[in-house]
Amino acid sequence: MMSPNGVTLQIQDSHVMMDNGLVQVTLSNPGGLVTSIGFNGIDNLLEVQNEEGNRGYWDLVWAAPGSTGTTGTFDRIQGTSFKVIVEDEDQVEISFTRSWDPSLQGKQEPLNIDRRFVMLRGSSGFYSYGIYEHLQDWPGFNMPETRIVFNLRKDKFQYMAMADDRQRPMPMPDDRLPGRCQPLAYPEAVLLTNPINPDFKGEVDDKYQYSCENKDNRVHGWICTDPPVGFWQITPSNEFRTGGPVKQDLTSHVGPFALAMFVSAHYSGEDLVVKFKDNEPWKKVFGPVFMYINQAMDNDNPLSLWEDAKDQMAIEVGSWPYNFPASDDYPTSDERGSISGTLLVKDLYIKEEYMSADSAYIGLALPGDAGSWQRESKGYQFWTKADKDGNFTISDIRAGEYNLYAWVPGFIGDYKYNVDINISSGCDIDLGEIVYEPPRDGPTLWEIGIPDRSAAEFFVPVPDPKYINKLLVNKPDMRFRQYGLWDRYAELYPDTDLVYTVGVSDYRKHWFFAQVNRNKDSKTYGGTTWQVVFKLDEVHQSSTFKFRLALASANDAELQVQVNDPQANPPLFTSGVIGKDNAIQRHGIHGLYRLYSVDIPGSLLVRGNNTIFLSQIRSTTPWQNIMYDYIRLEGPPPPTSNQN
Structure with missing residues (x-):
């Protein structure tokens, strides 16, 4: 018994x-x-x-x-x-x-x-x-x-x-x-x-x-x-x-x-x-x-x-991985492996010395391109967060072939280690120091937002009092979870769209958290064009500027970029139709991360005031929108010397 x-x-x-x-x-x-x-x-x-x-x-x-x-x-x-x-x-x-x-x-x-x-x-x-x-x-x-x-x-x-x-x-x-x-x-x-x-x-x-x-x-x-x-x-x-x-x-x-x-x-x-x-x-x-x-x-x-x-x-x-599952398809801890190392960041336009990848997200996923892990759905993934010095250890990894990926808050883009990682039973791999060089062509002339893959730092409006969840009231960091925020944009900008002036505007107050369509009436919506106005003291017509667009989310959207001429056809850049994230409808502050780098010929710019136009042109529903993570304009790289 x-x-x-x-x-x-x-x-x-x-x-x-x-x-x-x-x-x-x-x-x-x-x-x-x-x-x-x-x-x-x-x-x-x-x-x-x-x-x-x-x-x-x-x-x-x-x-x-x-x-x-x-x-x-x-x-x-x-x-x-x-x-x-x-x-x-x-x-x-x-x-x-x-x-x-x-x-x-x-x-x-x-x-x-x-x-x-x-x-x-x-x-x-x-x-x-x-x-x-x-x-x-x-x-x-x-x-x-x-x-x-x-x-x-x-x-x-x-x-x-x-x-x-x-x-x-x-x-x-x-x-x-x-x-x-x-x-x-x-x-x-x-x-x-x-x-x-x-x-x-x-x-x-x-x-x-x-x-x-x-x-x-x-x-x-x-x-x-x-x-x-x-x-x-x-x-x-x-x-x-x-x-x-x-x-x-x-x-x-x-x-x-x-x-x-x-x-x-x-x-x-x-x-x-x-x-x-x-x-x-x-x-x-x-x-x-x-x-x-x-x-x-x-x-x-x-x-x-x-x-x-x-x-x-x-x-x-x-207690993970558990020792009790009886299936041979579930490996115990001694059948798994581990990996460790130190991730550093190299960006000479910020600092000459290597920087630690403080709080970087570092993980193993099936082999693919840099950033492919966020769209990966068939394999296993193993992630950790680096310490302030960029040190990391990932333990109890299932045996298999992986790539090591990372991204670092404060820096744009995705890192991928250049060698495939083979995890075997009991292995303990030490990668030593590895270096991420984020996308960079020249010095930062201006930036909007924080490169953290989220739109949370931007202006999230007070919700319509007719559509609230009381749990989320008086919690500014959760305000984006309230219903109906997409229609608050038209109330703030009933006739003209958002204009952001570099050096004057504050992205925490003046950059709406999502570029949504304008609610014209209860049945129709219109696309929106936002403007970023900035000054340049000097422009060489033959030089090239780099415009970085990091998006936190997109939903059935198309983003077009024009410089100093909103009617330019074709636009300088178009994303094509992107995204099915539906983040704003589902009360999220991000979806899938996307990064675009746009060359702006110096011939399109002038000394003094310039304007970049950001148009989201698809406008059949309220849900077509873009959330920005971070925007940066880089100047031309300085001329290199020919010293021996």
């Missing part, structure tokens, strides 16, 4: 249950859908009003090969075979698999999927991870999204927390139904007009207001106050997430939902849709993630559950 404190597994015809005396998790057999989570006298934390298949599950979206966009067929993944992998008093690991064969072509995505669930002795929760495999002789397909979803009981979980400064009581899912809300410009956003709790009346609810960058998306979830219980999703590593450390994604939102996002096109568009070719072999492990369930004493503040969840998150991060 097993110890009462050990883990037990009960197998029935249509369900299986894992129980360690703290938590009881029931799953459908062989589907592998989580139908019930029992804890602390609550027989089911999941929404009992939903059908069993719509409570806790893995899902994905798939589309035919060659299709465009980010939509497709929704598949709530169900297994066809159940297997016990490990069963003893210390651990139960169970597997729900589904295999593909050619008879399913066009009906189901060509993947073998193995979803694992793990419960450990004494652990207040359970783990889940998935192994996806596409075999070599299979047809291609697209996968825009895959994730884990938990729909908790709405009568219990009404307080959400995903950061110290983003947590609150939440509206009910019924508040989003007709009669209780007013639809806004897109389906995710509604204005609460008759909510069950009148305190929410007049607020906007939109799940994207709770988005988070991967690097900060470690723990989020919900609190029930009676009894005081918390349900948390803890993601201890980003190695299996796509798009790198600053890729943004959903966390928890009204439902109450808690999501573990692995692949999505949010804040990036089609660039991060996983696209498989015919006959392309691929395998990837997503997770494990930890569903942590905690309780407080009745006389404790229920919000202490958030502090405890953060403590547990730190424990899980410190």
